[in-house]
């Protein structure tokens with residue numbers, strides 16, 4: 709098998725899909741309740757095309773600028789692609805982000821809620837993005853996200869002060885801790901706030917995330933190879 713070429717990518721995608729299916733069986737969940745987001749950050753169109761050809765339609769990018777360089781033309785060829793922003797969003801990039809992304813996973817502060825609210829109002833009928841709030845479950849100072857203890861109040865403020873509909877939550881657990889406790893915490897915050905979408909789990913831990921209720925897993929290197 710050529711693990712660096714097209715066959716390698718579609719082979720690895722098939723393996724990831726198989727592992728997701730198995731994790732769903734282990735968790736007693738229907739496969740359709742878990743969506744795979746293929747994280748294509750740092751990879752160019754040449755690497756993304758075979759994944760599109762294999763039928764993958766949800767993709768994740770962590771930088772607005774990088775996504776702007778490769779996705780408009782790919783989306784033209786595949787209008788049913790759903791693009792997810794999984795990296796930090798600067799308030800001055802919100803307009804560009806709304807033009808490109810269908811789902812934003814990284815609403816992480818009041819000023820961004822305010823900027824999103826303002827720009828969504830300008831869309832005038834074009835569909836607004838789906839929004840997830842990022843929770844800093846490990847309370848790591850270098851990481852973005854709302855502290856777990858502040859999440860309920862922030863979600864209320866998003867709805868009541870900014871008029872935003874929040875679909876769910878996202879987290880990136882600390883790299884040096886077992887992820888399960890963080891996934892469970894995110895699930896509890898979502899449940900008590902009536903949110904149905906849980907974006908959690910990456911290449912190293914997506915099976916654990918599925919056991920703990922992930923609806924969206926964000927998988928990069930297990931599909932595209934090392935960055």
Ligand SMILES: *Cc1c(COP(=O)(O)O)cnc(C)c1O
Nearest residue numbers: 747770794910911926927928929
């Ligand atoms: C890069 C990235 C991923 C994918 O990570 P892998 O370990 O390559 O699967 C998932 N989520 C976020 C927020 C990322 O930045």
